[in-house]
Amino acid sequence: MDTTDPTPPYEQIRRQIAAAIEQGAFEVGAKLPSVRQLANDLGIATGTVARAYRELEHGGLIHSRRGQGTTVLASPRPTADLLEEQTLAYIAQARALGVDDDTIVAAVARSLG
Structure with missing residues (x-):
């Protein structure tokens, strides 16, 4: 995360994960870190990561299911x-x-x- 970037932290996270998925860094079905784990790793609030994940889910890139985690839905773009x-x-x-x-x-x- 870039603290000098005026872009909100959740959007920075969303953009980076979306770009990684689109570039093929994650296979379809790959598990992403839990909201709590990613927030802890980045040193930010869990609500920030949760919002990024919600935005990614609305965009059809991931799917979150309580108790089963968050998985990648979309395949990389050509x-x-x-x-x-x-x-x-x-x-x-x-x-x-x-x-x-x-x-x-x-x-x-x-x-x-």
């Missing part, structure tokens, strides 16, 4: 989907800085070269 998503994010960030498309293409070309 690499092409992840690449497109990251590319669109990069373009959006560059445009937000006022960079034109030719400069964006040139920056990518330099980075590949």
